[in-house]
Amino acid sequence: MDLSETIKQQPYQDRNKSVGTIAEQRVRADRITLSVRRVILMAEYLGFILTFYILMMVRVLPNYDHVDHYNPIAWASQISVFTDYALFLAILLVLHAFTLIQNQLFSGKADRSILEEYLFDFRAIIFSFLITVGITFLLKTTFLYSRITLVLFAILMLVESLFWLVTRRSIMKHLNNKGTLRSNILIVGAGRVGLDVYNKVIVSRTNKNHFIGYLDDYKSNKDVIGTIAELEMILQKQRIDTIYITIPSEKHIIESMLRTIYKYDVDIRIIPEMFDRMTTVFAFRNDLDYPCLQIVKTPLRGLNVHLKRISDISGSLIIMLVLSPLFLIIAILIKCESKGRVFFKQQRVGKNGLPFQMVKFRSMFNGAERNKSSLLNDNEMTGPAFKMRNDPRVTHIGRFIRKYSLDELPQLWNVLKGDMSLIGPRPPLPEEVERYTDYHWRRMDVLPGMTGLWQVSGRSDLDFEQWIDLDIYYIERWSIALEMKILLKTLPAVVKGSGAY
Structure with missing residues (x-):
């Protein structure tokens, strides 16, 4: 039975309710993820400020007599270089925040290992620190700073960044294990590519991704939970976050599926047919308004x-x-x-x-x-x-x-x-x-x-x-x-x- 026929047989009221429920569940999970990220980021920046405050107390304040060590507000009038240090800190944190935002907007990888994440944080901190030193040099305030103090601050930022990264990932792992943020995966097609997607996407990341099953018209086993015509019925029974379509040669079936699931808040990912026949590197291009997959023989170029x-x-x-x-x-x-x-x-x-x-x-x-x-x-x-x-x-x-x-x-x-x-x-x-x-x-x-x-x-x-x-x-x-x-x-x-x- 065609997917469009299945849709027609279902009351519009029930379908609308299912669509809204799925969207609400996705929004709730996204809000929890965003809240965790925001709280950790806020704690991280407060930690940076506190670290800077402690370094000022240990490294700078001993050079000034009769200064209230526990009143940083009064330091502005009591310490001549305080404004310059505060300017350095402000520029550094703004640049660091800008770099993090750039990473979120332009990163091509949705799921990265802890090493990949920390390497980016490491580069972001070093980049921000060096640019800040350059800006303060142009402002002619560099000679006012204690070099040891600034280097110590950069090192402590790197250590604290790793701590907060591990903390955030531990919280996310706990929420994933509880099922609060678990991503439910459905794979269309139980062939070689479908099995490969299962091994790479689900087995390798069991804490985050939960495998719902396969949809396939020609195979039957314990993991195949239905046919392609039953897609919408399955979408309404339980929350599906991502659908991997591994049968790109069946063009008319894919078009019917897309018409069905566009209204649901579900990520749709189609594995290009060429990935089933060759292992190589691809780059996405847009030539004359036509989307293209450019075959790249090797990353060793340019x-x-x-x-x-x-x-x-x-x-x-x-x-x-x-x-x-x-x-x-x-x-x-x-x-x-x-x-x-x-x-x-x-x-x-x-x-x-x-x-x-x-x-x-x-x-x-x-x-x-x-x-x-x-x-x-x-x-x-x-x-x-x-x-x-x-x-x-x-x-x-x-x-x-x-x-x-x-x-x-x-x-x-x-x-x-x-x-x-x-x-x-x-x-x-x-x-x-x-x-x-x-x-x-x-x-x-x-x-x-x-x-x-x-x-x-x-x-x-x-x-x-x-x-x-x-x-x-x-x-x-x-x-x-x-x-x-x-x-x-x-x-x-x-x-x-x-x-x-």
Whole structure:
């Protein structure tokens, strides 16, 4: 039965009453949330003012005799710099409040972790403090302040901000556990995307979100509470705060649903169909008045590319300078053990399929590449890559430098040239790329790297598909934090030497 037919069969009086009741419940929950936030914010600002008052008593008042320590109103006439300190405090708090408002208006994330919230508070306090110092410098009052007093105040603001953040989240958690502020979630569609939404939205945040069930016309289990035609009936039986629609290909059904639930105070969220078929990054655009989802291959673009390039150049130069004696020792050992050049050059495929000559310390006997075809049956790696744990072509010193990835140090030259990066997917051989699927080609969207998720997650102990998945995860979820995580894990992985051969 079509949703519009279900609506027609219901008395208007009953439907109007249900709509009003749902709106009233949502308003009540929103008011409680807003009240908690306002009370905590007020307490936080009163705490800032009290902290400033105590610092004035401890740091400033000892310089003034016969001043009433417990009467801050009289300080204006008794302390010559009081007005300047009060001005500093007022500017700081106004800027801080403005920054918090900006966060509420323009933040794209409705639900953030405590770390994400505190990082923003941290930045807001530091930003406000530095701007205030700049303004007071222009007003020519900076020299009147005690630097230690102001720095102590900024540090205490950071500590108090964390305290009030934990307090607010504890209160909200308590109210969520009681069910007062719990958000009721209904998912339309019990397919793969619907199940994924359940795992990510509900299971990962059990204190806040309460799962009502699925609506699906084709599946039946304990979690499917009805068909799509029964949507409005369910909306009237219990409060629903958010509806996730995971069947975007059914256009006529979605239009009917939207007409039905527009009048209810319910958040409607449609999962775009492409998310069901590919994992990538999207950005919302508005081209010629048409809303568009722009497919973004990686967050590593724009300014991030330049910052990464600067870190690559500076990092590779520092490493080459520090390890130059090690370069010399390895070169001598290679030359002493077997004939041939110290460095081995090999064509690899880089970003967007561009070929380049990668440089390594030679770890095999001279001319070993010509014998590779006779060893293909002994390949221990799945997919197009070739790996052998006991490759007979590898020299004694070569086995050692491979184990600890020392053979890859000359690739720092490739990093300086711009063919590679310090962090990224490993560059494949041309014959490997010839066997790549379209999915495998995703790892060519960024510069190849000397180290990456694959190297710090098991190296050659992983099969080829796991290797590819890690590379694509890095590409699609690139961030400075992920870069730092890989860097911190690289040294222990290299020293341990497991999975390398």
